[in-house]
Amino acid sequence: MTIDLPPDGSGDDALTGAMPFVRETFGLEVVRVAALGSNEDVNVVASLADGSRVLLKVSHPGISRTALEAQNAALRWLGQHSAVSFEVPALCTSLGGREIEPWIDDERLARVLTFVEGALPAAAARPAAGLATELGRTAGRLALALATFDQPELPDGGQWDLRNARAVVEDAVSLSLGEELLATLAAAESRMASADSSLRVQAIHGDLTADNVVLDDAGSVRGVIDFGDVGRGWLAAEIAVLACSLLQHDGDPVEEALQAVAAFDRECPLADADIVALWPLVVSRAVVLVASAARVLADDPSNTYAQVRAPLERRMLERALSLSFEEAEILVRAALGRLAAMPSDVAPMIAGLEDADEADLSVASAVHSSGGWTREGHIEKTLLQLGGFVGATVTRYSEHRLTPGAITEVLPRSLAIGIDAVVPAGTVVRAPADGVVVLGGAVAMEGAEALASTGVVLDRGATAWARGAEPTRLAGERVRAGDVIGRAVARSPLVPARGGDTGLPEAIVGIGWCLAGGLEPPVLVAPHTESLWRVACPDPSALVGRAPEIPTQVSAPGALLARRDAIFATVQEHYYAEPPQFERGWRHHLVDTKGRAYLDMINNVAILGHGEPRLTDAVAAQMARLNTNSRFHYEALVEFSEALAARAPDGLDVVLLVNSGSEAVDLAIRVARAATGRSDILALTEAYHGWTVGADAISTSIGDNPSALATRPEWVHLLDAPNTYRGRHRGTGAPLYLADALVRLDALDAAGVALAGIVSEPIFGNGGGTLLPDGYLRGLWKAVRARGGVCVSDEVQVSYGRLGEYFWGFEQQGVVPDVIAVAKAMGNGHPLGAVITTREIADAFAVEGSFFSSAGGSPVSCVVGSTVLRVLEEDSLQENALVVGALLANGLRALAARYPVLGEVHGMGLYLGVEVVSGGPDGPDPDTAAAICVDLLEEGVIVQPTGDHKNVLKIKPPLTIDADAVERFLAALDGVMERRASRAAM
Numbered sequence: 001m002t003i004d005l006p007p008d009g010s011g012d013d014a015l016t017g018a019m020p021f022v023r024e025t026f027g028l029e030v031v032r033v034a035a036l037g038s039n040e041d042v043n044v045v046a047s048l049a050d051g052s053r054v055l056l057k058v059s060h061p062g063i064s065r066t067a068l069e070a071q072n073a074a075l076r077w078l079g080q081h082s083a084v085s086f087e088v089p090a091l092c093t094s095l096g097g098r099e100i101e102p103w104i105d106d107e108r109l110a111r112v113l114t115f116v117e118g119a120l121p122a123a124a125a126r127p128a129a130g131l132a133t134e135l136g137r138t139a140g141r142l143a144l145a146l147a148t149f150d151q152p153e154l155p156d157g158g159q160w161d162l163r164n165a166r167a168v169v170e171d172a173v174s175l176s177l178g179e180e181l182l183a184t185l186a187a188a189e190s191r192m193a194s195a196d197s198s199l200r201v202q203a204i205h206g207d208l209t210a211d212n213v214v215l216d217d218a219g220s221v222r223g224v225i226d227f228g229d230v231g232r233g234w235l236a237a238e239i240a241v242l243a244c245s246l247l248q249h250d251g252d253p254v255e256e257a258l259q260a261v262a263a264f265d266r267e268c269p270l271a272d273a274d275i276v277a278l279w280p281l282v283v284s285r286a287v288v289l290v291a292s293a294a295r296v297l298a299d300d301p302s303n304t305y306a307q308v309r310a311p312l313e314r315r316m317l318e319r320a321l322s323l324s325f326e327e328a329e330i331l332v333r334a335a336l337g338r339l340a341a342m343p344s345d346v347a348p349m350i351a352g353l354e355d356a357d358e359a360d361l362s363v364a365s366a367v368h369s370s371g372g373w374t375r376e377g378h379i380e381k382t383l384l385q386l387g388g389f390v391g392a393t394v395t396r397y398s399e400h401r402l403t404p405g406a407i408t409e410v411l412p413r414s415l416a417i418g419i420d421a422v423v424p425a426g427t428v429v430r431a432p433a434d435g436v437v438v439l440g441g442a443v444a445m446e447g448a449e450a451l452a453s454t455g456v457v458l459d460r461g462a463t464a465w466a467r468g469a470e471p472t473r474l475a476g477e478r479v480r481a482g483d484v485i486g487r488a489v490a491r492s493p494l495v496p497a498r499g500g501d502t503g504l505p506e507a508i509v510g511i512g513w514c515l516a517g518g519l520e521p522p523v524l525v526a527p528h529t530e531s532l533w534r535v536a537c538p539d540p541s542a543l544v545g546r547a548p549e550i551p552t553q554v555s556a557p558g559a560l561l562a563r564r565d566a567i568f569a570t571v572q573e574h575y576y577a578e579p580p581q582f583e584r585g586w587r588h589h590l591v592d593t594k595g596r597a598y599l600d601m602i603n604n605v606a607i608l609g610h611g612e613p614r615l616t617d618a619v620a621a622q623m624a625r626l627n628t629n630s631r632f633h634y635e636a637l638v639e640f641s642e643a644l645a646a647r648a649p650d651g652l653d654v655v656l657l658v659n660s661g662s663e664a665v666d667l668a669i670r671v672a673r674a675a676t677g678r679s680d681i682l683a684l685t686e687a688y689h690g691w692t693v694g695a696d697a698i699s700t701s702i703g704d705n706p707s708a709l710a711t712r713p714e715w716v717h718l719l720d721a722p723n724t725y726r727g728r729h730r731g732t733g734a735p736l737y738l739a740d741a742l743v744r745l746d747a748l749d750a751a752g753v754a755l756a757g758i759v760s761e762p763i764f765g766n767g768g769g770t771l772l773p774d775g776y777l778r779g780l781w782k783a784v785r786a787r788g789g790v791c792v793s794d795e796v797q798v799s800y801g802r803l804g805e806y807f808w809g810f811e812q813q814g815v816v817p818d819v820i821a822v823a824k825a826m827g828n829g830h831p832l833g834a835v836i837t838t839r840e841i842a843d844a845f846a847v848e849g850s851f852f853s854s855a856g857g858s859p860v861s862c863v864v865g866s867t868v869l870r871v872l873e874e875d876s877l878q879e880n881a882l883v884v885g886a887l888l889a890n891g892l893r894a895l896a897a898r899y900p901v902l903g904e905v906h907g908m909g910l911y912l913g914v915e916v917v918s919g920g921p922d923g924p925d926p927d928t929a930a931a932i933c934v935d936l937l938e939e940g941v942i943v944q945p946t947g948d949h950k951n952v953l954k955i956k957p958p959l960t961i962d963a964d965a966v967e968r969f970l971a972a973l974d975g976v977m978e979r980r981a982s983r984a985a986m
């Protein structure tokens with residue numbers, strides 16, 4: 001973004017006076033002025049006759065002359081300092097020889113500065129590559145130059161000086177979040193208490209963030225601007241402010257923040273006290289920002305500056321608190337490379353594990369099937385059971401595990417940075433080398449039991465930890481290699497049936513390294529920042545007497561995708577440019593290999609949800625017993641066909657089984673043709689019916705095939721989609737679609753076209769869940785039937801029960817088709833499709849000879865079909881679609897009312913679509929829709945755009961979705977929309 005200026009003469013007071021003021025007081029030949037936004041000062045850019053620009057700054061009345069003089073002195077100092085490789089504004093001298101002049105109202109003070117030309121970093125969801133490092137380096141150089149700047153008048157304090165954080169937050173205590181903010185600040189203060197007396201105090205910029213730099217064409221920092229917060233403060237605060245600001249971004253913001261800290265440190269080395277204080281200061285800064293915004297908005301709810309920034313500031317705080325202080329300090333030390341070396345010669349802390357079995361706790365492991373992983377303590381129980389079964393067991397270092405947090409946390413802790421050893425209780429733990437005992441154990445994850453832990457800070461600096469071991473030595477005691485330092489504690493509460501002296505493994509001891517001083521890392525860490533964790537807490541295999549783990553699952557990011565791209569036809573697209581790799585599903589969640597469970601809002605096929613055990617068991621049993629084809633005689637076929645026909649309207653009592661929606665539609669076309677002896681088909685625009693030759697011929701969605709409308713074969717006749725949101729007739733004009741259709745039928749008659757029938761969806765699937773106008777199908781089908789045609793309902797996408805109020809889609813239109821084509825959800829993802837029709841029509845089809853589909857109606861498929869119908873019933877999933885669908889639709893409508901870019905919410909039940917538009921129905925906005933989907937993925941939510949314009953958010957989750965998941969989804973969408981609005985307004 002370059003600094004584009006608004007037009008002259010916006011009527012602003014300062015603007016009106018600026019031109020004569022700069023001319024007369026500073027003697028500069030101004031040709032044009034324009035206002036520049038600012039929080040408190042009035043800033044006016046003046047273009048001069050020679051083509052250059054200057055900035056007139058009129059400070060707010062609260063700013064003293066001495067403060068401005070101090071700022072000026074800092075600018076002069078930096079202007080000539082050799083460490084400063086970037087530009088800073090230079091001061092212009094007035095005709096009277098002064099750098100500060102009274103403004104025309106005599107209350108405020110004015111200065112004229114050179115204008116630092118360049119581009120402002122874009123307020124994007126993700127910062128440009130390298131920007132964090134560039135900013136960190138700039139902050140470091142600035143801090144270095146200011147270290148020797150000594151100006152007695154330099155202001156102290158102020159609300160942005162983190163030494164005054166408590167006063168700012170106390171001022172907000174009476175506001176809703178105040179108490180919580182104060183408690184957070186207190187935690188930060190106590191964490192840095194040991195360090196703050198030795199923190200260096202010097203002149204700092206105080207607000208060096210992406211907002212206050214300008215870039216050159218290559219994206220490097222050309223200049224630093226806005227020295228309004230220059231003052232004395234902690235040196236560490238300079239980089240903490242920058243690191244905090246980087247946490248507003250999506251992606252890996254902690255990683256970005258740490259890159260900035262590392263770049264700062266390379267220019268201006270941080271002392272140990274700075275490192276200890278750094279993350280507490282990041283948290284303090286975020287708390288101060290949130291508290292200040294709350295105060296400003298309480299006093300002046302219309303303050304747009306605070307309104308716009310508040311969501312991003314809350315985000316900074318949220319991200320800052322995503323790490324414990326201990327974790328953050330380990331990461332900071334890793335990012336700065338201030339780590340101890342890993343000792344190469346150590347003795348095992350626990351003996352006898354050389355041949356222990358290795359447990360697989362990865363996402364793909366069978367131990368997680370049937371949703372066991374969603375229960376607290378599952379991993380521990382699994383390990384203890386494995387231990388009881390096979391004896392001593394160890395887990396894998398650097399494995400992403402699946403934990404219940406995958407569902408509740410956006411960035412769940414999943415990466416194991418140690419090895420868990422499953423051993424008999426009482427097993428001794430020994431010092432791996434000479435060193436000094438440290439005790440830990442404070443680190444208990446939420447919901448987990450607090451475990452004793454003991455470790456040894458080795459003489460060579462690294463710390464070896466044993467969590468779950470009762471210490472036998474005191475902290476600070478010196479130990480030699482091989483000395484006993486602890487004993488494994490029984491985890492009997494987890495397996496109450498065992499215990500005592502059975503000799504069976506019943507304890508879990510977590511063994512790990514930490515190269516960052518005597519800090520104790522957690523068992524599992526979030527997968528972002530994982531490269532730093534691997535450096536700070538390397539493979540502890542040697543500590544359990546084993547050869548190092550070969551990192552099997554840490555293949556280069558994108559390697560599998562490259563293989564897919566190499567082997568799979570490009571037309572077979574995949575969602576997302578950087579798709580997560582999903583290897584497990586559970587109910588309405590998909591789990592990636594890093595142990596993150598994404599809310600699946602689009603898998604309408606998995607109607608029962610993913611991994612449904614009743615289905616899995618039924619399939620496994622049938623597959624093991626018999627799978628053959630429908631020319632043989634077996635019970636499953638009869639049972640399923642009967643169950644399916646029983647769900648269809650009376651008269652539709654004959655079933656043909658195939659494998660997909662395309663096949664079902666294709667077969668329906670053939671059936672209609674056979675029944676009528678005609679070949680022409682009527683279809684609607686904006687629809688997709690499948691990929692086979694027949695189904696494709698009647699598919700018209702230009703979102704799927706841009707040339708669809710121009711390339712339909714001559715036997716296909718089209719009616720305009722009755723889209724009442726964006727189409728020709730809207731709102732009360734909806735009935736006109738039927739009138740138009742009837743006119744079109746008359747025209748076909750006149751042209752001598754005899755229709756075999758019509759194929760249409762009862763609700764537009766690919767169109768984004770748009771409902772047909774009331775009475776549309778009733779009127780249209782009546783007219784088609786009057787002409788001897790057959791009416792086919794393509795129920796493939798809407799499938800069973802999704803509309804909540806209705807089982808079939810056509811019921812919503814109050815009609816009964818002659819032929820139903822259905823698939824997708826009927827197999828919950830297993831290939832299964834069906835045509836259901838009348839005996840008469842089915843018999844007419846027999847004239848074309850026999851019909852056979854090798855896998856259609858196989859025993860396994862039929863068992864799948866019957867089980868889906870049974871579970872749907874048992875779990876009242878149609879009712880769930882009604883109840884939860886209403887919650888979802890209401891929530892979406894509430895969001896659409898707040899964010900203009902969200903337009904109409906289409907559909908019903910759990911068959912919904914949200915328009916993304918700019919300026920209303922005629923401004924479909926596919927780019928924003930796509931960007932929202934990418935942002936939602938970051939929040940752990942899967943949504944994709946659909947529709948002719950690819951601008952409708954498709955919302956068709958498995959019918960298992962519950963109120964909690966809906967709440968999570970709506971909160972994620974709200975956050976994404978709010979931050980998008982903030983960034984757009986900046």
Ligand code: PMP
Nearest residue numbers: 660661662688689690765796797
């Ligand atoms: N009809 C409709 C309405 C559909 O949505 C689809 C698939 N999107 C099909 C038919 C084709 O089904 P399949 O992909 O199972 O062949």
